[in-house]
Amino acid sequence: MADPQELLAVAVTIARSAADLARTLRAQGIGEVSTKSTPTDVVTAADKAVENHVIEVLHQSRPDDAVLGEETGQTGGKVASSAVRWILDPIDGTVNYLYGLPQYAVSLAAEVGGTVVAGVVHNPATGDEWTATRGGGAWRAGRRLTGSGVTDLGQTLVGTGFGYDPARRAHQAAVLAGLLPRIRDIRRIGVASIDLCLAAEGALDAVYEKGLNPWDYAAGGLVASEAGLLVTGLRGEPAGPGFLMAAPPAVHGLLHDELVALDAAGGP
């Protein structure tokens, strides 16, 4: 079974139960906190518990599928005989989760033969939930999402984020300093998947970030593109870990050219 709507139904059910677990664990207090790539790249016991929960449920219901999870890497599915791979960020926005800020998300996407066909982003703190299937549109609470329709780069509210490596952050800050005078403003929400969904619903106009991982953007990227945004890399590259930008068609080229001029995909 690899019908996008059926995969989405599985994803939504699992994301909601993962969200319940994340919220329950947060209410019990943050337990063990450790660091990953750098001292600012944190992981909580809840990230691992939620990831394990999702993998366990997926393996029970769909034992032939593969899972790519942020905390465990490529897991299970042996030969992934179904051609389905799930891409999971159990808690996107771990720093917000750690501090008790109500912006974090369970992000779960289903990829078939290497193409993301269904995705859900669920904020356990607010209950906000965004979904999309390839060709089936992007949705939130029964409303189809179509982006902001902004046409003027100077009136464009842009979401972005920063990696955890200090040298990369310094480069990202320099890019931001160059871009800021040319746009309406910047928002750094701290959750790449939610950034993309907010751009899909027009609460942000556009999003860019260098150095994201597939679990940060698989589901949100589909939501944004199904809402009509162009989701790309720079200089004709596809969106990916090297660079991702999502913008309404009328400003995509303008923002792209500014980002190229600022060497946004360069640096460490």
Ligand code: IPD
């Ligand atoms: C992070 C968030 C953040 C983005 C970082 C990501 P994590 O994910 O999405 O907004 O700027 O690049 O790593 O670490 O909280 O899952």
